[in-house]
Amino acid sequence: MILACSHVLLASADVPRISRFFSRAFGVEPQFENDMFAEFVLSSRFRVAFFTPVGASAKTFRPAADRDGTALGVTVADVDETYRKVKPMIADGAELSGPPKAHPWGEKSFLLTDPDGNRWEVAQTPSADGMLKDVPTVVRHVGL
Numbered sequence: 001m002i003l004a005c006s007h008v009l010l011a012s013a014d015v016p017r018i019s020r021f022f023s024r025a026f027g028v029e030p031q032f033e034n035d036m037f038a039e040f041v042l043s044s045r046f047r048v049a050f051f052t053p054v055g056a057s058a059k060t061f062r063p064a065a066d067r068d069g070t071a072l073g074v075t076v077a078d079v080d081e082t083y084r085k086v087k088p089m090i091a092d093g094a095e096l097s098g099p100p101k102a103h104p105w106g107e108k109s110f111l112l113t114d115p116d117g118n119r120w121e122v123a124q125t126p127s128a129d130g131m132l133k134d135v136p137t138v139v140r141h142v143g144l
Contacts, residue, residue, distance in 0.1 A: 007047035008072055012116050013063035018050050021094070021114055025086045026074065042074075050116075063116065071111065071119040075131075079108050079124035086112055086122075100124070 012018045019030055019038035030038045039049040053061040076082045079100045086094060093115030100110045100122075109123035125131065 005046070007049060009049045009051060010116070010118055011053050011061040011063045011065070012050045013052060014116075015050050015052050018114065018116050021089065021092060022048070022050070025089065025094075025112070025114070026076070026082070027085075048072075067117045067119060071121045073121045073123060075123050075125055077124070079110065079122060082122055083110055 010018075015034075015036055015038050019033055022038075022040060023029055028040050028042065031041045032039045035052075036054070037049065037051045039047055041047050051057075051061075053063065083096070083100050087096060090096065095113040097111035100108045102108045106126045107123045109121050112120045112122050114120065
């Protein structure tokens with residue numbers, strides 16, 4: 001039985017570069033960092049880690065693998081401010097979907113692709129803890 005989603009582990013050929021990008025984009029410092037591994041612990045206690053695969057892990061993790069089928073969601077306090085902060089980072093290899101867009105279920109978000117190709121949905125929710133409330137009602141409103 002799964003108790004919770006606790007962390008995500010993302011392969012990178014350049015951990016220091018992606019760690020700096022993640023810190024600048026989201027205003028969080030790594031709890032641990034070296035040239036091969038960096039881990040960020042978010043206020044929700046969810047962990048985001050970047051690592052360079054070596055040895056046995058290099059057989060199943062490839063830093064250059066396509067990542068176009070998945071996006072990781074992060075909730076920020078102010079999505080417009082985060083967008084303004086990351087917009088200049090396109091010079092560092094980031095891509096943006098466009099300015100934040102309001103959704104009928106109460107979130108406002110934009111899509112960010114980091115220099116490693118990881119896709120992030122950066123969202124702001126109407127609740128203080130960053131989680132959507134009363135999801136069944138929200139789903140009924142959007143017709144799902």
